[in-house]
Amino acid sequence: MNKTTFSYRQLEIFTKEIFLKIGCSEAESKTATDVLLSADLRGIDSHGIARLTGYVRLWENKRVNANPQIKITHETPSTAVIDGDAGLGLVVAPNAMKVAIAKARNVGTGWVSVGNSNHFGIAGYHAMMALEEDMIGIAMTNASALVAPTFSVERMLGTNPIAIAIPAGKQPAFVMDMATTTAANGKLELLQRENKDAPVGWIQDKYGENSQNAAELKDNGALLPLGSDREHGSHKGYALGSVVDIFSAVLSGGSYGPWAPPFPAYVPMPENMPGKGLGHFFGAMRIDAFRKADEFKEHMDNWITRFRNASPKNKNQHVLIPGDPERETEAIRRKEGIPLFPSVIEDLRILAEKLHISTHPF
Amino acid sequence: MNKTTFSYRQLEIFTKEIFLKIGCSEAESKTATDVLLSADLRGIDSHGIARLTGYVRLWENKRVNANPQIKITHETPSTAVIDGDAGLGLVVAPNAMKVAIAKARNVGTGWVSVGNSNHFGIAGYHAMMALEEDMIGIAMTNASALVAPTFSVERMLGTNPIAIAIPAGKQPAFVMDMATTTAANGKLELLQRENKDAPVGWIQDKYGENSQNAAELKDNGALLPLGSDREHGSHKGYALGSVVDIFSAVLSGGSYGPWAPPFPAYVPMPENMPGKGLGHFFGAMRIDAFRKADEFKEHMDNWITRFRNASPKNKNQHVLIPGDPERETEAIRRKEGIPLFPSVIEDLRILAEKLHISTHPF
Numbered sequence: 001m002n003k004t005t006f007s008y009r010q011l012e013i014f015t016k017e018i019f020l021k022i023g024c025s026e027a028e029s030k031t032a033t034d035v036l037l038s039a040d041l042r043g044i045d046s047h048g049i050a051r052l053t054g055y056v057r058l059w060e061n062k063r064v065n066a067n068p069q070i071k072i073t074h075e076t077p078s079t080a081v082i083d084g085d086a087g088l089g090l091v092v093a094p095n096a097m098k099v100a101i102a103k104a105r106n107v108g109t110g111w112v113s114v115g116n117s118n119h120f121g122i123a124g125y126h127a128m129m130a131l132e133e134d135m136i137g138i139a140m141t142n143a144s145a146l147v148a149p150t151f152s153v154e155r156m157l158g159t160n161p162i163a164i165a166i167p168a169g170k171q172p173a174f175v176m177d178m179a180t181t182t183a184a185n186g187k188l189e190l191l192q193r194e195n196k197d198a199p200v201g202w203i204q205d206k207y208g209e210n211s212q213n214a215a216e217l218k219d220n221g222a223l224l225p226l227g228s229d230r231e232h233g234s235h236k237g238y239a240l241g242s243v244v245d246i247f248s249a250v251l252s253g254g255s256y257g258p259w260a261p262p263f264p265a266y267v268p269m270p271e272n273m274p275g276k277g278l279g280h281f282f283g284a285m286r287i288d289a290f291r292k293a294d295e296f297k298e299h300m301d302n303w304i305t306r307f308r309n310a311s312p313k314n315k316n317q318h319v320l321i322p323g324d325p326e327r328e329t330e331a332i333r334r335k336e337g338i339p340l341f342p343s344v345i346e347d348l349r350i351l352a353e354k355l356h357i358s359t360h361p362f
Numbered sequence: 363m364n365k366t367t368f369s370y371r372q373l374e375i376f377t378k379e380i381f382l383k384i385g386c387s388e389a390e391s392k393t394a395t396d397v398l399l400s401a402d403l404r405g406i407d408s409h410g411i412a413r414l415t416g417y418v419r420l421w422e423n424k425r426v427n428a429n430p431q432i433k434i435t436h437e438t439p440s441t442a443v444i445d446g447d448a449g450l451g452l453v454v455a456p457n458a459m460k461v462a463i464a465k466a467r468n469v470g471t472g473w474v475s476v477g478n479s480n481h482f483g484i485a486g487y488h489a490m491m492a493l494e495e496d497m498i499g500i501a502m503t504n505a506s507a508l509v510a511p512t513f514s515v516e517r518m519l520g521t522n523p524i525a526i527a528i529p530a531g532k533q534p535a536f537v538m539d540m541a542t543t544t545a546a547n548g549k550l551e552l553l554q555r556e557n558k559d560a561p562v563g564w565i566q567d568k569y570g571e572n573s574q575n576a577a578e579l580k581d582n583g584a585l586l587p588l589g590s591d592r593e594h595g596s597h598k599g600y601a602l603g604s605v606v607d608i609f610s611a612v613l614s615g616g617s618y619g620p621w622a623p624p625f626p627a628y629v630p631m632p633e634n635m636p637g638k639g640l641g642h643f644f645g646a647m648r649i650d651a652f653r654k655a656d657e658f659k660e661h662m663d664n665w666i667t668r669f670r671n672a673s674p675k676n677k678n679q680h681v682l683i684p685g686d687p688e689r690e691t692e693a694i695r696r697k698e699g700i701p702l703f704p705s706v707i708e709d710l711r712i713l714a715e716k717l718h719i720s721t722h723p724f
Binding site for chain 2: 074076077078079081106107108109111113148149150151152153154156164166174176178180181182183199201202207208226227228231232233235236237238239240242243245246250251252253256257258274275285286287289290291296299300302303306307310311312313314317318319320322
């Protein structure tokens with residue numbers, strides 16, 4: 001399928017206008033746009049502008065509050081719990097991360113659990129907010145259930161990503177941003193668009209058997225936890241996804257496990273929800289709460305250089321540092337623009353018409 | 363191979379005597395024994411009494427200091443860095459975890475990075491120290507390099523485990539304790555003892571090709587990060603192992619990556635080490651720094667019950683909660699004793715003779 005390329009600036013103007021139209025403030029529209037489009041810049045296309053219509057549909061269904069009163073409901077010197085007031089996760093999350101950073105400034109580290117929120121875009125954006133403060137940043141979120149625990153055929157967990165950003169000196173930062181599944185759901189969506197099979201080990205069918213049908217989730221199949229099967233450590237991916245769920249939603253009063261609210265607005269809300277909305281968890285650790293920041297960064301440069309130069313299996317494929325592929329994609333896309341699928345462009349064109357936006361590039 | 367079973371009490375008396383003989387204090391001998399044998403109780407046989415001779419050899423080679431002056435070298439209200447003074451990790455680690463817990467009592471959470479230490483037994487023991495305080499406990503450690511990053515044939519990381527213990531109410535606690543590799547090295551040792559092949563996806567040979575030879579590490583093979591290969595997310599296991607390495611050793615001034623000191627005393631120390639000894643990282647988060655502890659525990663019970671009852675693939679294998687298998691093994695072994703391989707027993711008998719311990723069960 002032929003993609004069409006748009007400049008970051010084109011998408012930025014449009015996206016911000018959409019958030020303004022649904023009633024977000026000027027500042028919050030800007031924040032939500034930055035967060036959402038950071039996914040397109042970094043090559044995580046499933047979490048960027050392709051989801052904009054989805055967020056608007058949640059707002060239409062009154063599942064998203066465009067003017068949330070985000071508040072701290074409980075705190076200690078190093079922790080806080082935040083109620084997102086059903087706001088856009090794209091706005092609630094950077095807010096919460098700022099609280100974590102402020103606490104780290106005061107007492108060395110800050111840890112914030114957030115409930116009553118919605119999807120927050122890519123975890124990496126929030127974790128990376130800590131970098132310019134010479135802090136390590138951590139971000140995670142639960143999500144609606146698509147993943148079956150080891151030995152189960154039932155979807156109990158979201159793809160529950162974890163991002164950890166660690167500053168370096170002359171080298172670019174170390175940025176891990178990973179779903180706790182073998183493959184992120186966005187990769188399945190891509191395979192479906194291209195009519196391709198998924199590798200064995202990514203998904204199972206409703207009976208718990210291996211499947212390569214990228215659309216298997218539509219027939220009650222499930223994504224598999226990182227590790228794929230018991231013999232290859234799927235119980236570890238399941239445990240990691242569970243920790244994300246508990247830190248994000250059980251600590252905060254969010255809705256957890258199979259009760260996490262769905263992203264598609266047409267999917268009914270789960271019954272008997274034990275909490276409100278999605279949950280997130282953020283951490284910030286000041287480097288100099290442990291060691292002089294300059295000293296740490298020199299060692300990080302040494303760490304990164306040594307790993308980049310580890311003997312490769314093939315001479316043409318050197319070892320990558322977490323964050324390398326996304327950073328390289330961002331450099332290209334800032335220059336050459338962001339390619340979008342025809343179906344995404346069509347979606348955005350319809351959205352523009354519905355919200356009476358007269359000037360747009362689609 | 364026929365194993366012989368010993369009571370916990372028998373192994374406890376013997377192990378403590380060994381630590382006393384090498385010069386540990388009464389209190390530290392008791393702590394080291396508790397930590398070491400918790401592995402045997404929980405069924406992680408590779409990390410328990412089978413390693414006792416290894417610890418003694420490190421002491422003989424002056425790589426372990428039996429009377430360390432463990433000290434905090436830097437701190438903030440929520441963080442500390444500890445220099446383990448080349449002590450037994452079995453002693454240094456519980457010490458550091460206590461500091462994390464004390465800080466959590468004061469400001470909500472506590473985070474401690476430890477350098478200049480040695481192997482600390484099972485990560486789960488230390489994380490679980492937080493449970494009785496109504497805190498979430500976190501423990502991780504780096505270790506000597508046995509794991510090749512994605513795309514590499516070089517061993518750059520240890521099996522770098524992460525343990526996270528989360529209190530519940532009426533249900534037993536959630537206790538994740540996992541190597542960040544597809545399979546822990548102890549599982550390979552077991553296969554070697556039994557002359558069995560390893561499954562594809564656990565190890566690679568020195569050329570980076572799949573191998574099923576459980577002894578492949580002796581010929582410069584490597585363990586694979588959780589995920590096994592790029593297509594199944596090995597870059598995620600590699601990233602997780604890297605985070606453990608950085609939090610444990612780069613933050614603390616320990617020796618990291620391929621420079622982490624080896625456990626076998628006959629393996630020469632790496633050249634140009636960038637820091638001292640192994641590193642660990644500990645965290646404690648007070649539940650009520652986020653939410654009333656009773657409320658949280660009720661939701662954890664709900665979480666655990668719901669997951670335990672997730673539809674199983676096979677009726678005979680229900681879904682497990684992290685920590686279930688270890689807890690069940692501990693219940694059995696406390697009653698029926700701890701089975702040891704003949705080679706382990708022979709090792710311990712020789713150790714007893716060498717250290718002139720006249721009364722012992724081997």
